[in-house]
Amino acid sequence: MSVFSALLARDLRLALRQSADSLTVVAFFAIATVLFPFGVGPEANILARISGGVLWVTALLAALLSLDRVFTVDYEDGTLDQLVLSGAPLPLVVIAKVLAHWLTTGLALIIVSPLLAITLHLPMEGYAPLLLALFLGTPTVSLIGAVGAALVLGTRRGGVLLALLVLPLYIPVLIFGTAAVESAVTGISSDGPLLVLGGLAVLALTLCPWATSAALRQAVE
Amino acid sequence: MTGETNLSQTTTAGSFSGAGLACRRGGRLVFTGLNFKLTAGGALVLRGPNGSGKTTLLRVMAGLTPSAAGTMSWNDKVIDDPDAHARNLRLITHLDAIKPALTVSENLSFWMTLWNKPDDQRLQKALQAFDLSRLASYPARLLSAGQRHRLALARLLVAPAPLWLLDEPGNALDTASRDALARAILAHRAAGGMVIVASHEATFVSDGETLDLGLFTPKTVVHWSDDESVEAAE
Amino acid sequence: MHRFANPTQFMRIANAIFPWAAGLAVVLFVFGLPIALITSPADYQQGDTVRILYLHVPAAIMAELIYYAMAAGSAAFLIWRHPMANLVAKASAPMGAMFTALCLICGMLWGEPMWGTFWVWDARLTSTLIMFFFYLGYLALGDAFEDPERGDRASAILALVGVVNVPIIKFSVNWWNTLHQPASLSLTKSNMTGDMLLPLFLMLGAYSFFYLAVLIIRVRSELLAAKIRNARMSQIAGHEAAQPAE
Numbered sequence: 295m296s297v298f299s300a301l302l303a304r305d306l307r308l309a310l311r312q313s314a315d316s317l318t319v320v321a322f323f324a325i326a327t328v329l330f331p332f333g334v335g336p337e338a339n340i341l342a343r344i345s346g347g348v349l350w351v352t353a354l355l356a357a358l359l360s361l362d363r364v365f366t367v368d369y370e371d372g373t374l375d376q377l378v379l380s381g382a383p384l385p386l387v388v389i390a391k392v393l394a395h396w397l398t399t400g401l402a403l404i405i406v407s408p409l410l411a412i413t414l415h416l417p418m419e420g421y422a423p424l425l426l427a428l429f430l431g432t433p434t435v436s437l438i439g440a441v442g443a444a445l446v447l448g449t450r451r452g453g454v455l456l457a458l459l460v461l462p463l464y465i466p467v468l469i470f471g472t473a474a475v476e477s478a479v480t481g482i483s484s485d486g487p488l489l490v491l492g493g494l495a496v497l498a499l500t501l502c503p504w505a506t507s508a509a510l511r512q513a514v515e
Numbered sequence: 516m517t518g519e520t521n522l523s524q525t526t527t528a529g530s531f532s533g534a535g536l537a538c539r540r541g542g543r544l545v546f547t548g549l550n551f552k553l554t555a556g557g558a559l560v561l562r563g564p565n566g567s568g569k570t571t572l573l574r575v576m577a578g579l580t581p582s583a584a585g586t587m588s589w590n591d592k593v594i595d596d597p598d599a600h601a602r603n604l605r606l607i608t609h610l611d612a613i614k615p616a617l618t619v620s621e622n623l624s625f626w627m628t629l630w631n632k633p634d635d636q637r638l639q640k641a642l643q644a645f646d647l648s649r650l651a652s653y654p655a656r657l658l659s660a661g662q663r664h665r666l667a668l669a670r671l672l673v674a675p676a677p678l679w680l681l682d683e684p685g686n687a688l689d690t691a692s693r694d695a696l697a698r699a700i701l702a703h704r705a706a707g708g709m710v711i712v713a714s715h716e717a718t719f720v721s722d723g724e725t726l727d728l729g730l731f732t733p734k735t736v737v738h739w740s741d742d743e744s745v746e747a748a749e
Numbered sequence: 750m751h752r753f754a755n756p757t758q759f760m761r762i763a764n765a766i767f768p769w770a771a772g773l774a775v776v777l778f779v780f781g782l783p784i785a786l787i788t789s790p791a792d793y794q795q796g797d798t799v800r801i802l803y804l805h806v807p808a809a810i811m812a813e814l815i816y817y818a819m820a821a822g823s824a825a826f827l828i829w830r831h832p833m834a835n836l837v838a839k840a841s842a843p844m845g846a847m848f849t850a851l852c853l854i855c856g857m858l859w860g861e862p863m864w865g866t867f868w869v870w871d872a873r874l875t876s877t878l879i880m881f882f883f884y885l886g887y888l889a890l891g892d893a894f895e896d897p898e899r900g901d902r903a904s905a906i907l908a909l910v911g912v913v914n915v916p917i918i919k920f921s922v923n924w925w926n927t928l929h930q931p932a933s934l935s936l937t938k939s940n941m942t943g944d945m946l947l948p949l950f951l952m953l954g955a956y957s958f959f960y961l962a963v964l965i966i967r968v969r970s971e972l973l974a975a976k977i978r979n980a981r982m983s984q985i986a987g988h989e990a991a992q993p994a995e
Binding site: 441445446448449450451455458459461462463465466469470473494497501505508509512513515 | 827879882883885886889890893894895899902903906907909910911913914917918920921922924925928
């Protein structure tokens with residue numbers, strides 16, 4: 295467990311020292327969301343209708359942008375070699391890295407999402423489900439993204455390739471995340487979609503670290 | 516430097532050997548039929564022209580790159596768990612794994628905690644051994660190439676491991692630092708540790724055995740069917 | 750299984766199969782296409798439009814089956830390190846992408862007269878579109894590495910990640926579809942009659958043997974490419990080794 299806590303502490307410390315990185319992701323989230331009123335017009339009822347989906351799509355894209363860096367830096371400076379040689383189970387190393395990533399970006403996205411929801415006129419009933427859905431869904435986003443980020447290590451066009459690999463896999467999270475918000479707004483219980491999001495998170499937590507480890511091992515070969 | 520013997524004490528000294536090793540990189544057989552054996556306190560120098568697979572062999576020995584054929588043994592037992600093997604070794608490559616945003620001592624203590632347990636006294640001794648004490652609180656991004664390399668080498672001393680795998684450790688080092696490395700290696704071996712160095716120079720291990728990788732380069736053009744025989748032997 | 754792991758053995762078997770596969774594919778296309786497109790009876794509801802389905806439905810089946818074949822090959826490659834299994838997976842991917850594209854195009858052409866629009870977010874069409882992106886991702890990743898062997902392992906892992914996600918995505922898309930369009934006309938709701946099954950199976954057979962024949966050609970050329978790469982690499986290595994050591 296010392297590997298887990300040491301790595302988590304180091305990554306959090308690094309994120310804190312380079313907090314501009316996290317802020318950039320949040321700023322991207324904001325600007326991408328703000329583009330939509332320009333695209334579809336400022337009518338409150340149209341924006342309210344699409345607000346849940348817009349926030350989810352932009353959150354996914356923001357998370358994706360930051361995921362590109364999860365392993366790249368460690369891969370390029372040789373840290374990844376040493377982490378594979380740490381003697382600890384590699385999935386545990388992966389979980390520590392993903393948790394650090396989620397704490398520094400996923401959580402930041404969740405915190406600013408209500409502010410952005412205001413600008414999109416999200417109805418009052420939508421806020422709680424939006425936050426809950428993001429809370430349950432973003433860990434899955436980080437876990438799946440880690441698989442992709444590990445797979446594209448050493449490729450010529452990492453970032454764009456990562457998007458192509460990972461975005462199709464985000465569709466279930468997007469469907470149920472948006473559904474949770476929309477159900478609540480239309481007066482239906484959002485328990486169902488939230489439950490599925492939780493299930494997806496558990497599934498991702500059990501499978502993704504293994505796939506990521508396999509990808510990291512072949513990356514350092 | 517009386518503390519050094521103390522620093523590099525090993526827990527499981529024994530032997531490390533490989534038999535019939537072969538490795539393929541990018542579809543090419545780099546070396547084949549390679550044997551080596553190292554016992555407690557021993558040293559091995561890897562030599563050979565560029566492309567003969569010195570770095571590759573070190574990565575095979577570390578368990579990062581799988582060999583296409585052959586086996587490696589630790590204390591005469593075949594290595595089948597790469598994680599258990601990894602706990603017995605330290606690998607130093609030209610990639611220094613240093614985070615520029617962390618200070619020198621933070622960089623070092625991270626690896627110390629990862630491998631062992633926090634121990635401030637040990638950390639100070641490791642810094643001292645490579646003349647980094649006065650830089651301890653500086654962010655690593657301020658270090659010169661040579662200082663960065665010394666910081667990477669200091670990792671060898673923060674947590675004990677019987678096997679050191681060093682890839683061109685002399686690069687970017689001044690004379691004083693080379694001496695420090697030579698002293699560290701000497702102390703490590705005196706305590707029963709093993710060292711494998713890929714290097715053009717013999718300054719670090721004067722009495723070590725030499726393995727010339729040029730001898731194991733496949734002479735003939737390798738066809739697909741020849742590759743298959745390598746895999747069949749696995 | 751080990752018999753197939755050896756390229757020489759594999760190619761011996763594949764070369765024996767190849768004339769049969771290619772021949773059957775030609776025969777089935779020659780007989781099947783006219784039956785499917787001209788002589789089979791028109792549907793009482795869909796009219797002649799139903800003929801598009803004889804191309805569309807088998808393509809959908811092939812798209813999915815080839816993805817599973819690709820995942821199986823990738824699993825065999827990762828677990829037993831059989832290079833041939835990987836070659837089969839790699840050679841299958843472009844074929845799978847082609848059948849998926851064919852399925853999508855036929856589906857759109859069928860949708861225009863039936864639904865009055867080229868694209869409807871029907872659950873099946875949407876799933877197929879996502880499958881198409883899976884294929885594109887697999888092809889793009891395999892091609893993105895300087896060292897071809899690196900790409901092999903990475904794409905094999907990706908194929909397995911994809912196959913785990915196929916049922917999840919299908920479930921999600923179905924759920925999403927019923928949420929938003931409770932009553933859409935599905936491609937398979939129309940009743941199948943015996944007259945329709947014949948062209949359907951003829952085309953499925955034609956597609957399958959076509960896949961098999963092209964697969965063998967592709968694996969063969971991959972083997973040759975690897976041979977050339979090896980020869981070239983050892984030439985470079987031999988040249989280097991001839992230089993005096995420093």
